[in-house]
Amino acid sequence: MGNGWALLRRKKALTERGAILNRIRTYFHEKGYLEVETPFRIPAPAPEAEIDAIPADGWFLHTSPELCMKRMLAAGYERLFQICRCWRAGERGVRHLSEFTMLEWYRAGADYNDLMAETEALVRFAAGQDKITYRGAEIDLALSWERISVPEAFERFGGLTMEEALAAGSFDEVMVGEIEPRLGQGRPTFLYDYPASRAALSRLKPGNNQLAERFELYLGGLEIANGFSELADPAEQRARFEAEKKAREREGRIGYPMPEKFLAALEDFPEAAGIALGVDRLVMVLLDAERIDDVVAFTTEEL
Amino acid sequence: MYTSADLRKGLKITIDNEPYIITAFDFAKPGKGQALYRTKMKNMITGSTLDRTYRSGETFEPASLEDRKMTYLYKEDDHYCFMDTETFEQVHVSESAMGDAVNYLIDNLPVDILLFREKAIGVEVPNFVNLRVTQTDPWVKGDTSGSDSKPATVETGYVLRVPPFIEEGELITIDTRTGEYSTRVKG
Numbered sequence: 001m002g003n004g005w006a007l008l009r010r011k012k013a014l015t016e017r018g019a020i021l022n023r024i025r026t027y028f029h030e031k032g033y034l035e036v037e038t039p040f041r042i043p044a045p046a047p048e049a050e051i052d053a054i055p056a057d058g059w060f061l062h063t064s065p066e067l068c069m070k071r072m073l074a075a076g077y078e079r080l081f082q083i084c085r086c087w088r089a090g091e092r093g094v095r096h097l098s099e100f101t102m103l104e105w106y107r108a109g110a111d112y113n114d115l116m117a118e119t120e121a122l123v124r125f126a127a128g129q130d131k132i133t134y135r136g137a138e139i140d141l142a143l144s145w146e147r148i149s150v151p152e153a154f155e156r157f158g159g160l161t162m163e164e165a166l167a168a169g170s171f172d173e174v175m176v177g178e179i180e181p182r183l184g185q186g187r188p189t190f191l192y193d194y195p196a197s198r199a200a201l202s203r204l205k206p207g208n209n210q211l212a213e214r215f216e217l218y219l220g221g222l223e224i225a226n227g228f229s230e231l232a233d234p235a236e237q238r239a240r241f242e243a244e245k246k247a248r249e250r251e252g253r254i255g256y257p258m259p260e261k262f263l264a265a266l267e268d269f270p271e272a273a274g275i276a277l278g279v280d281r282l283v284m285v286l287l288d289a290e291r292i293d294d295v296v297a298f299t300t301e302e303l
Numbered sequence: 304m305y306t307s308a309d310l311r312k313g314l315k316i317t318i319d320n321e322p323y324i325i326t327a328f329d330f331a332k333p334g335k336g337q338a339l340y341r342t343k344m345k346n347m348i349t350g351s352t353l354d355r356t357y358r359s360g361e362t363f364e365p366a367s368l369e370d371r372k373m374t375y376l377y378k379e380d381d382h383y384c385f386m387d388t389e390t391f392e393q394v395h396v397s398e399s400a401m402g403d404a405v406n407y408l409i410d411n412l413p414v415d416i417l418l419f420r421e422k423a424i425g426v427e428v429p430n431f432v433n434l435r436v437t438q439t440d441p442w443v444k445g446d447t448s449g450s451d452s453k454p455a456t457v458e459t460g461y462v463l464r465v466p467p468f469i470e471e472g473e474l475i476t477i478d479t480r481t482g483e484y485s486t487r488v489k490g
Contacts, residue, residue, distance in 0.1 A: 005466055005486075009451055050337045090308055090338065090359075093330025172336040173356060180333065198335050216334050226334040251360070 006302075013295050017283045020126050021083065024103060024279075027125045031118075033079040033105060038068035040085065044259040048200050049247035052089035052254060054098075060256065061087040064276055065104055066201070067262040070230065073106050073272050074265035081105035083279065094291050095222065097280065098300055106274035111229040112213045115273045116190050119217055119225060120145055123188070127286055134220035134285045143187040150194050151211075153179045166195060184218035191216045200240050202228035217277075219285045227275030234266040305363040307340045313480070315347070315366035322347040322366035322419050347417070347424045350399060370415040370427070375408050383408070385416055385426075396423045406461035407432040407479055428479050433488050434458055435474050442467040452484075 028035065042062050045053040053060035062068075065082050072080055086102045107115070123141065124130075130142040154162040158174040165171045183189040192215035196204055199212030213229035231237050241258060248255065283295040293299050305316060312328045327343035340357040347366065373385040373394070382395040383405075394416060398405075404414070404426040412432070417425040439455035452464040457475070465484045469475060474488040 005484075012451070048335065050332070050335060091330070091332060093328075096330055096332065172333050172339060175333045175336065176331045176339055176341070177356070194335075200335070223334055 007297065010294065010297065013283075013287055013289065014297060016287055017295055019128075020283055020286060021279070023126045023128060024083065024122070027122050028081045028105065031079070033081045034077065036069065036072065036077075036080050036082050037084065038062075038065045038072075038082065040087075042068070044257045044262075046201065046259060046262075047241045047245045047248060047256050049244045049251075053256065054087045054089045055254070063088050064102060066274065066276070067259055069104060069106050070269070070272075070274070071262055071265040073108060073230075073270065073274075074268045078108040078270075079106070092300070095281065095284070097292055097296065100292075101279040103277040103279050104274065106230075106272060108270040108272045110273040111271070112192070112215055112227060112273050115227045115275050116145075116147070116192070116215055116217075119190075119227065119275060119277070120188070123217070123219075123224075123282070126282065132219075132286060132288070134222075134288050135290070137185060137220060139184065139220055139285075140187055146183075146187055146189040147192060148183070148189060149192055153183075153191055157182050162195060166197070171195070171198070180218065180223065181221045184220050184222065184224075189218045191218060199228060200244050201231055201237070203231045219282075222281055222285055223278075224281050224285070225275055225277035227273060230269065230272045230274055232266060232269040232271065234263050237266055238263055305365065307338075307357045307359050307361045310340045310342060310357065310363075315368065316344075317364040317366050318344070318353070321349075322368055322424070323353065324366075324425070326352070347400075348419060348422075367419075368424075369418040369421075371418065373414055373416045375410065375412045375414060377410075378408075383426075385414065385423075388413075394423045396426055400424050401426055403479070403482065404428045406459055406482065407434065407477065408459055409434065430478065430480055431476050431485060432479055433474050433476050434461070436465070436469060436471055439465065439469060439471055441470070 040062055041056050041059050043059045045060050045063050046067055051063050053063050064086055065084055069080055069082060083103050085099055087099050091098050127141055130140060132139050151162045154160060154165055157179045158165060165174050183191060193205060193211045194214040196210055196212045199214040202212040202214040205211040205213055215227055216223055217225040280292050280295055284292060287295060289295050310325060310328055312325055314325045316323055323344040324347050325342050326345050329341040331339045331341055338359050342355050344353045371387055373387050376384045376386050381398045383401055384393055384395055386393050407428045415427040416423050434457040436455050437458050440453060453467055454462055455465040455469060456462050463482060463484055465475060469487060476485040476488055478485045
């Protein structure tokens, strides 16, 4: 059954997507960022408990360009960005594609507060307009963006404390069912300060080792981006990776070699912050698209 | 046996020895968190609904349903009548058990009737059904509104969006899994 019509129907969305990508590149070039391309196929993805890479001829398709970009940061590059395809096994739904487009950027000398400010500036620039309507509700990008800490969000929306949710093993369920739908309504929301156990590559908060300097951006209940102050301690990073690897083994997930070259590079790592933004998701919100399928030329199923 | 990764809208599974159909499905995965498979299900006998969230690696028994090839005959009061093409036995299916199938019912349409303990509880229509367009507005040439589709009514009364070039009286193919226009039947 030919689906030329289905493909052509997306022309308007794809045209707008192209314009958004253009504005993103313009923003970073104007801010002195270098656009880089790092390999998609890598020998050792970051061992994270809940993210599965797709094997590719003995290596893996990257789940994010994070490790290669951070090696460049360690070598002395100060401002980097990349827009590339990433792959995550088994992730498919209305808001997920197993192959999707990621924007990542990294900045030496910055922390997660600096990155939240820069994310605001970038999203406003990429949107090209202040007011957007997503799923019937208006989001005003010109208002001051809301900031709620994760512990605060659990108490306000979840009806229990973050510690209670972690102890009960219901952190993700409460996050998805009770908290996320209430974020980014009317104005964008930054959710910040995640439990240390949920931030494998982030720096811990000074003076509170239960929390990590990690944040997420939400627009209209949709998770758009995840950023953090980078962990720059090779011994601590190795210990975190070992813990994540153990969790993967317990659940019978595919094993990866330890990313030794990345860990070695952390010896020279500057203070820095980095963020990954789901480009398809951002386009969904800006175009008021119901499904991620509506903003890409081809889904996996259509190939 | 199904696992969490198989869950999707329309899948039929057994819960507490009763058949359920998934009526809404959502894959969720909070950043760095675990995959959650959120479902809304309908009991295929009682019609009662259930919301359940599952994690990766859970397993499910398929609903133990018998399906039989039948064709559509006619509607009588609030029941739809079908006939087994081999035994000529006739069965009645209640309107509530018909679901979206009512959108595609034309005479002699081949269907699968789902039976649970010999009671007809559901109807599955073919993935693609050809239906004639009975009403749609003509395409205004030079229309610059940028509209890429228009509403059309087909012979069953069902209304859907079709490309602008479709005209009244034409036969179109509908994908019954999504309810959307698929292609024009040439001829």
